[in-house]
Amino acid sequence: MLVIVLENAPPRLRGRLAIWLLEIRAGVYVGDYSAKVREYLWQQVQVGIEDGNAVMVWRTNNEAGFDFTTLGKNRRVPVELDGAKLVSFLPVEETGDSSAV
Amino acid sequence: MKERLSVLYIEKGQLDVLDGAFVVVDVNGVRTHIPVGGVACLMLEPGTRVSHAAVALAARVGTLLVWIGEAGVRLYASGQPGGARSDRLLYQAQLALDPDLRLKVVRKMYHLRFGEEPPARRSVDQLRGIEGARVREMYKLIARKYGVTWKTRNYDTEEWDKADLPNRCLSAATSCLYGVTEAAVLAAGYAPAVGFIHTGKPLSFVYDIADLFKFETVVPVAFCTAAGRVTNAEQQVRLACRDCFRETKLLGRIIPTIEEVLAAGEIKPPEPPEDAVLPAIPNPETIGDAGHRA
Numbered sequence: 566m567l568v569i570v571l572e573n574a575p576p577r578l579r580g581r582l583a584i585w586l587l588e589i590r591a592g593v594y595v596g597d598y599s600a601k602v603r604e605y606l607w608q609q610v611q612v613g614i615e616d617g618n619a620v621m622v623w624r625t626n627n628e629a630g631f632d633f634t635t636l637g638k639n640r641r642v643p644v645e646l647d648g649a650k651l652v653s654f655l656p657v658e659e660t661g662d663s664s665a666v
Numbered sequence: 667m668k669e670r671l672s673v674l675y676i677e678k679g680q681l682d683v684l685d686g687a688f689v690v691v692d693v694n695g696v697r698t699h700i701p702v703g704g705v706a707c708l709m710l711e712p713g714t715r716v717s718h719a720a721v722a723l724a725a726r727v728g729t730l731l732v733w734i735g736e737a738g739v740r741l742y743a744s745g746q747p748g749g750a751r752s753d754r755l756l757y758q759a760q761l762a763l764d765p766d767l768r769l770k771v772v773r774k775m776y777h778l779r780f781g782e783e784p785p786a787r788r789s790v791d792q793l794r795g796i797e798g799a800r801v802r803e804m805y806k807l808i809a810r811k812y813g814v815t816w817k818t819r820n821y822d823t824e825e826w827d828k829a830d831l832p833n834r835c836l837s838a839a840t841s842c843l844y845g846v847t848e849a850a851v852l853a854a855g856y857a858p859a860v861g862f863i864h865t866g867k868p869l870s871f872v873y874d875i876a877d878l879f880k881f882e883t884v885v886p887v888a889f890c891t892a893a894g895r896v897t898n899a900e901q902q903v904r905l906a907c908r909d910c911f912r913e914t915k916l917l918g919r920i921i922p923t924i925e926e927v928l929a930a931g932e933i934k935p936p937e938p939p940e941d942a943v944l945p946a947i948p949n950p951e952t953i954g955d956a957g958h959r960a
Contacts (some may be wrong), residue, residue: 583766626774627907628671628672628908628911628912628914629671639831644698646674646675647673647674647901647904647905647908648904648905648908649671650908651698651699651700651701652698652699652707653696653697653698654696654697654698654699656690656694656696656697658837
């Protein structure tokens with residue numbers, strides 16, 4: 566199982582991902598591929614993301630049963646807690662950054 | 667139990683419920699969500715504060731909160747009080763009170779630990795003596811296997827820093843194991859204090875059960891860590907414990923093992939007495955384990 570979520574991504578990248586994955590909601594892509602294809606897809610995201618941000622999550626054999634990786638700026642950032650991966654939600658920046666999601 | 671993360675350590679921050687979610691908020695206002703329903707036990711280190719709502723939520727989803735001192739020296743525990751199931755508590759108590767039944771259970775524990783029948787016609791006390799000698803031998807053996815200098819097990823929590831590295835690693839690792847074992851004992855509806863080999867401690871039964879897994883899980887992990895180059899021993903041990911718990915599928919095995927050990931007494935859990943008043947309002951079906959209150 567593989568899920569990619571894009572925010573603020575250029576249409577070109579969205580179209581590119583839709584070649585392999587099913588876009589079940591705006592910016593939410595689902596599929597089931599091997600590690601090799603997953604890396605290839607993530608590389609496509611890295612190349613095409615521009616100012617947007619992305620997260621990819623996939624099933625794997627760790628304690629949580631899944632792992633994820635992120636790209637670009639987002640108020641939610643992954644944190645590592647003694648080997649368990651959680652997410653921290655940053656407070657709104659004072660500078661009035663309107664791009665914060 | 668088996669589908670939960672084993673343990674999470676919270677070092678500092680305020681545990682609270684925001685928008686219905688269990689969060690840790692640090693001094694900068696950064697919120698870290700904890701999927702509390704998916705964790706077997708939360709270890710709270712010095713530097714954490716917990717709100718009333720957070721404790722209530724943890725209890726509702728059956729997550730054990732354990733307050734621990736620095737480096738895993740335990741202070742206090744809560745979240746799920748023991749003995750939520752009177753039938754299982756009475757069953758456990760009956761086994762522990764009857765000398766013959768208790769000996770059967772202890773012999774089963776011995777059998778599970780060492781993979782062989784204990785010598786016949788021995789008392790619990792004699793078995794404990796044999797076990798102690800074998801345990802000291804096993805420490806030596808595993809220490810030699812990983813090339814660790816091993817003198818003796820040192821439990822002195824007062825003089826923590828004076829303990830040698832293998833002992834510190836071992837204490838950190840066993841505290842992980844005790845945490846998940848206590849969570850399992852409570853989830854299954856038994857009382858942590860009613861032990862068979864160990865007695866007189868609030869966690870006697872937890873030590874009994876944890877000992878069944880100790881030498882295949884946390885002891886090798888602790889010695890393996892102590893043998894390597896360590897900068898932050900306690901943290902490295904925890905990380906290694908997490909991997910080890912997953913690989914040995916520990917969380918899925920503890921509760922069945924508890925049932926197996928108690929079943930060695932060959933008695934059935936007691937039926938409610940005929941004149942007992944059954945609950946007027948039946949307990950609701952929940953997705954939690956049998957011993958969880960909600």
